[in-house]
Amino acid sequence: MSHIGYFAWNLATERSDAPCLRDDRLELTYRQFADRVDAFAAQLSEIGVGRGDVVAIMLPNRAELLIALMAAWRIGAAVTPVNPTFTASEADYQIDDATAVLVVNEGPDAPTGGRPAIAVDDMATIPDPAWEPGITAGGDDLALLIYTSGSTGRPKGVMLTHDNLQFMSVSMVQHFSLTADDHCLLILPLFHVNAICVSFLAPILAGGQLSVTGRFSPARFFGDVARLRPTYFSAVPTIYALLVSQDTVGDTSSLRFAVCGAAPISKELLDRAEQRFGLVIVEGYGLTEGTCASACNPPAGVRKPGTVGPALPGQTIAIVDESGTPVPAGTVGEVVIRGANVMRGYLGRPEETERTVVDGWLHTGDVGRLDEDGYLTLVDRIKDMIIRGGENIYPKEIENALATHDDVLESAVIGAPHDVYGEVPVAYVVTYPDTTVTHDVLAEHLTSRLTKVKLPVAIHIVDALPRNPVGKIDKPGLRSRHRPAAVS
Template identity: 85%
Template structure:
C-alpha cells in the first residue's frame, strides 16, 4: 500500500492555515488541529499509552473526538469509539472487550470499566515543552476497533488497519471527486466508520474541510447548510425522509450542496426522487459494511446513476454474486453479495473462527442477497441475516432476545423487524412467559431500559402462548415478520 496520507501532522505541513475542522465551540485550521493532536498525544503518553494500546473514546460528535483518534494514532495506538448513548452495561462490555487502557469521556459519571479516564474538558489543548511524542504507524497496524453486533448478540470488534482506512478514504475521494474546495457537513455519529471515512478522512485527505453539526434536526440542518455552505453530506434514509417531509413553505437555501450520499439502509426510489426534487440535489446511494471499511459500491455523483441500485464497485474493489456452493454467478443471477479488495477488514478481534467464516479465500461474505447487472451495478434483493436497520442503525434481534431472557418470567422470545414509515424498520418482540407468570409488557419494557440503548427497545412486546415454528422446529421468523406486512385487499369473486 502507498504511504498513509491522512495523518494531521503531515497535512498541516501541506495545508497549514487552511480551514480544517469546526463544531459549535471550536474552529481549527490544519495547523491548529495538528497542534491539538500533538498536545493530547503528549497527555496520553504521560498516562502510559503507547504503540499497540487501545484508547476508548465515548463522546458525542465534537472536534475533540477526532483529536482523540488522531492522537492515539500519533502514538501508534488504536482507537475504539463508543456510542455515547450506550448504557453502562453496553459501554463497559466494549471497553473491556477492546482491551482499552484508557477512556476519554464526558466526566466522572461515564462508564470506564475500571480503566483510567480523561474527561473531555481536561484534554490538553497546548503542547508542553519538550519533544513531540510520536511515531509513524505502519499501514498494517490496527487503527480502529469498530464494534458491530453479531448474530449471537455479542458485539464484535472489527479490526481496521491504516491500510484499510487509507484505501477507503482515497477511494472515496476519487469516486466523489473531492478537492480542497469541498466541505462536508457531518450529521452521522462518529462511532460508525461511515462518518469517519466519508465525512472526516476523505475530505481532509483532499485538503477540504469538515463541519461537525450538533444533534440532528431539520431546522438545525437547514440553518447549518445556509450558514456554513457545505458542498456535501452523508446521511441515512430516515434523515432524508425527515427533510423531505418538511412543509413546502419552509424556504431552504441548499445551493452550496454539490451532492449528498445515502447509505446504511435501503432507500426507496420514491423517497430518493422526492428528496432530489425538493432540494435540487444529486443523492448517490451507496452500500457497504463495517467489515469492508465502510463502502463497497456507490452510484457516481457525475455519471450514470441507476435509481434502485447501490451503484458499481468503488475503485479497487470487486463485487461478485456467489451461490451456496461458492461458485460465482453471472449478471442477473441472485445470490450472496461478496466483496474483495484492500478494504476487507483485518478480522474480528479475538474471534478467529468468526473471521474465517466471514472471509473465505479473500472474499468478504456480506450475508446480503443481491444481483449485478451487465454494467456491474448492484441491486440488493434481501438480507440473509435477521438484522433490523432502524434509521440507519443496525440492530440484531438476538441481542434484544438475550436481554429479554434475563427476566425471570421470560421463557422464550423472538424479535423481528416491522416496517415503519420514518425509520424503515423497528423491532417488535414476541414473548412466551413461564406458566402463571404475572409479568406484563410494561414490566418487560422497563426491564430492557437499563440493558439496551433506546434505539434497540422494541416498539411493542406481545405476550403470546407459543411462538410459531417451522417443520424443523426453529422459530418461524418469516411468519412473524409477515404479520407486519400490509395485507393485499380482498378481491370480490
C-alpha cells in the same frame, strides 16, 4: 511503511492556515488541528499510552472526538469509538473486550469499564514544543476497533488498519471527485466507520474541511447549510424522510451532492429529496467489515435508481451460490466483496473471521444480484438484522436481554416497517406457565439493559411462537404479520 495521507501532522505542513475542522465551540485550521492533536498525544504518552494500545473514546459528535482519535494514531495506538448513548453494561462490555487502556469521556459519571479516564474538558490543548512522538502509526497497524453485533448477539470488534482506512479514503476522494474546495457537513454519529471515512478522512485527505454538527434536527440542518455553505453531506434514509417533510427548505444551493447509505432508500423518497433540494443523491452500500463502502452510484455518470451502484475503485463484487461458486449476471445469490478494504478480522474471534473472510472474499450475508454493467441490487438479508434509521439492531441482542427476565420462556424479535425509521424492532414473547408478567414490566426490564434505539416499540405476549418444518422459529412468518397487505 505505507504512506498515510490523512495524518494531521503531515497535512499541517501542506495546508497550514486553511480551514480544517469546526463544531459549535471550536474552529480550527489544519495547523491548529495538528497542534491540538500533538498536545493530547503528549498527554496520552505521558501516562504510558503507546503503540499497540487501544484508547476508547465515548463522546458525542464534537471536535475533541476527532482530536483524540488522531492523537492516539500519533503515538501508534488504536481507537475504539463507543456509542455515547450506551448503557453502562453495553459500554463496559466494549471497553473490556477491546482491552482499552484508557477512556476519553464526558466526565466522572460516564462508564469506564474500570479503566483510567480523561474527561474531555481535561484534554491538553497547548502542545509542548519539546515533545516528539516516538513512533507514529504505520499502514499495517490497527487503527480502529468498530463494534458490530452478530448472530450471537454479542458485539464483536472489527479490526481495521490504517491501510484499510487509507484505501477507503482515497477511494472516496476519487469516486466523489473531492478537492480542497469541498466542505462536508458531518451529521452522522462518529462511532460508525461511515462518518469517520466519508465525512472526516476523505475531505481532509483532499485538503477540504468539515463542520461537525450537534444533535440532528431538520431546522438545525437547513440553518447550518445556509450558514456554513457545505458542498456535501452523508445521511441515512430516516434523515432524508425528515428533511423532505419540512414545510420550508432553506438555501441548499451550495450542496454539490449527498450520500445515502446504511439502509435501503425507496425510489420515491430519493426522487422527492432530489427534487426538493435540487442536488444529486447517490445511494451506496457497504459493511463495517469492508471499511465502510463497497458500491455506490456515481455523482457524475450513470446512476441506476433501485441499485446501490457499481463496485468502488479497487474493489470487486461478486454474487455466489450456496457453495461459494460465482453465478452469472442477473442471478440472485450472496454478495461477496474483495479488495484492500476487507478487515483484518474480528478481534479475538478467529473462527468467526474464517467463516466471514474466505480466500480473501468478504461474505456479507446479504442477498443481491449484479446486472450486466456491474450495478448491484440488494434483494434481501440472510441475517435478521434490523436497520432502524441507519442504526444496525440485532434481534438476538434484544432476545438475550429479554431472556434475563425470570418469567420469559423464549422470544423472537423482528423488524416491522416504519414510515420514518424504515424498520423498528417488535418482540414476541412466550412466558412460563402461570406467570402474569405484562409487556409494560418487560419494557421496563429492558430499559437498563439496552440503548433506547434497541428497545422494541411493541412487546406481544403470545402462547407460542410459529415454527418452520425443522422446528426453528418462523421469523419470516412473524414479519409477514406487519406487511401492509397483511393488515385487514
